[in-house]
Amino acid sequence: MTIKLPEHFRERMKELLASEYDEFEASYGRPAQAGLRLNPLKTGKPGQADKIAPAWREQPVPWCPTGYYLPEGARPGKHPHYHAGIYFIQEPSAMAPVELLDVKPGDRVLDLCAAPGGKSTQIAGKLAGSGLLVSNDNHPDRAKALLKNIELAGVRNAVVLNETPERLSGRFAGFFDKILVDAPCSGEGMFRKDPDMLRAYDAYGVDRCSAMQRSILAEAVKMLKPGGTLVYSTCTFSAEENEGVIAELLKDRPELETVEAPLRHLFAPGRPEWLGEGGAGSLADSLRRTVRLWPHRIRGEGHYAAVIRKHPDAADSEPSRAPREDRSLPAPTRSEWSAAEETLRECVNAPIEKDRRWATFGGLLTLVPEGLPSLEGLRVVRPGWAVGSFKKGRFAPSHALALGIAAEDAIRSVDFGADHPYTIRYLKGETLETGADELKLSPGAGPKGFVLVTADGFPLGWAKWQDGYLKNEYPPAWRWTP
Numbered sequence: 001m002t003i004k005l006p007e008h009f010r011e012r013m014k015e016l017l018a019s020e021y022d023e024f025e026a027s028y029g030r031p032a033q034a035g036l037r038l039n040p041l042k043t044g045k046p047g048q049a050d051k052i053a054p055a056w057r058e059q060p061v062p063w064c065p066t067g068y069y070l071p072e073g074a075r076p077g078k079h080p081h082y083h084a085g086i087y088f089i090q091e092p093s094a095m096a097p098v099e100l101l102d103v104k105p106g107d108r109v110l111d112l113c114a115a116p117g118g119k120s121t122q123i124a125g126k127l128a129g130s131g132l133l134v135s136n137d138n139h140p141d142r143a144k145a146l147l148k149n150i151e152l153a154g155v156r157n158a159v160v161l162n163e164t165p166e167r168l169s170g171r172f173a174g175f176f177d178k179i180l181v182d183a184p185c186s187g188e189g190m191f192r193k194d195p196d197m198l199r200a201y202d203a204y205g206v207d208r209c210s211a212m213q214r215s216i217l218a219e220a221v222k223m224l225k226p227g228g229t230l231v232y233s234t235c236t237f238s239a240e241e242n243e244g245v246i247a248e249l250l251k252d253r254p255e256l257e258t259v260e261a262p263l264r265h266l267f268a269p270g271r272p273e274w275l276g277e278g279g280a281g282s283l284a285d286s287l288r289r290t291v292r293l294w295p296h297r298i299r300g301e302g303h304y305a306a307v308i309r310k311h312p313d314a315a316d317s318e319p320s321r322a323p324r325e326d327r328s329l330p331a332p333t334r335s336e337w338s339a340a341e342e343t344l345r346e347c348v349n350a351p352i353e354k355d356r357r358w359a360t361f362g363g364l365l366t367l368v369p370e371g372l373p374s375l376e377g378l379r380v381v382r383p384g385w386a387v388g389s390f391k392k393g394r395f396a397p398s399h400a401l402a403l404g405i406a407a408e409d410a411i412r413s414v415d416f417g418a419d420h421p422y423t424i425r426y427l428k429g430e431t432l433e434t435g436a437d438e439l440k441l442s443p444g445a446g447p448k449g450f451v452l453v454t455a456d457g458f459p460l461g462w463a464k465w466q467d468g469y470l471k472n473e474y475p476p477a478w479r480w481t482p
């Protein structure tokens with residue numbers, strides 16, 4: 001494979017990398033590194049991960065305990081397991097920023113530039129269902145794609161927003177323990193993986209990107225708690241978009257400092273000297289603590305990341321201007337709740353946590369994550385886990401419910417196995433002839449009603465059984481395409 005690198009990119013990298021440049025350029029003659037990351041929300045129990053193709057789990061990514069290099073020719077996106085959200089396809093160096101953020105269960109985390117959700121789903125795996133994830137992207141269509149991946153991953157404690165950093169910082173001042181800013185960038189580390197990035201490179205030049213990154217980051221730090229950690233990352237190599245953005249942020253802000261990245265020994269240091277005369281000044285040591293992932297030094301396409309801590313004694317950010325009552329998220333009416341409760345009891349064994357905060361949103365019943373401030377006035381894509389929808393006085397379980405529970409939580413289930421022809425036919429939206437004796441029923445349940453369809457024990461979606469047929473409830477927008 002030969003990639004024609006933009007001439008000014010080659011010239012700049014040659015000057016910066018000097019004797020290392022030939023090795024760097026040679027890396028563009030090798031195939032892109034593809035990776036897969038297991039979803040701990042679905043593969044955390046003993047034996048679950050063993051069901052995934054062994055060849056895809058042979059080569060671990062050194063900086064990500066759930067990440068693997070894919071062998072050439074592997075097509076995990078064309079496997080029923082993909083539709084169960086048990087893994088995500090992610091370029092290996094893109095797995096590093098969330099590992100550096102060091103998310104713990106119970107944290108309040110913001111992923112500010114989150115679509116399509118590779119890193120948000122990684123964060124959700126680390127939260128393990130406890131704490132809060134606010135996943136945001138300012139692009140409306142990309143925010144929808146983000147929601148789809150959050151639902152596919154079976155995340156129950158995430159809110160998806162479609163907002164600007166400025167509007168969010170007014171609402172969430174000093175609120176988050178951890179923030180990821182995986183910034184839009186000129187994408188120099190994507191040339192091998194995605195030739196479209198080469199075409200877009202001139203349109204999204206380094207100067208334009210660095211201006212955007214500085215303004216996003218300035219808003220992001222306002223939302224960080226004293227003592228909180230922020231990771232800034234890009235998939236580009238230019239110093240202006242990396243060390244330059246961090247230098248600008250740290251300048252005159254003694255409450256912020258870079259810290260040694262936990263996995264620093266695996267990566268190369270930041271390059272303050274590339275900022276030129278007077279560019280880094282007294283910040284040179286701080287910038288050397290940031291990390292660079294180079295395609296000629298590691299197996300990955302390349303990334304930059306800086307870990308920044310806000311001093312625990314930093315003055316609190318301006319208090320949030322959130323309204324006390326959230327009128328944008330009304331609680332279900334008594335009749336809505338009873339319709340929902342009746343159907344949910346027909347579908348799932350798990351207790352319905354009535355004392356949690358439930359809200360109706362766009363015809364959906366959603367479980368709002370604990371500790372969420374008011375979202376009133378913000379562009380909300382989804383305020384929590386949507387467990388079902390109301391239609392003409394009736395309630396139906398959602399696809400997000402199917403993907404967010406375990407097979408044993410369902411009252412009725414049926415498993416065809418990933419290799420069974422019925423599994424693909426189910427994912428294509430077909431009705432399936434199925435005997436009542438093929439269903440697994442909870443004690444006391446009859447065969448008629450909602451059935452969770454699973455593959456190798458991993459939920460794929462709902463069907464409705466009646467008179468020997470499974471009527472397909474798989475959402476048309478999610479269907480299998482050849």
Ligand SMILES: C[S@@+](CC[C@H](N)C(=O)[O-])C[C@H]1O[C@@H](n2cnc3c(N)ncnc32)[C@H](O)[C@@H]1O
Nearest residue numbers: 113114115116117118119137138139182183184
């Ligand atoms: C590098 S991508 C993020 C990739 C993502 N973190 C993942 O791992 O899947 C950058 C994202 O930032 C979004 N974006 C651009 N400008 C933004 C802004 N001002 N505020 C929030 N998001 C922005 C873009 O729409 C894009 O989806």
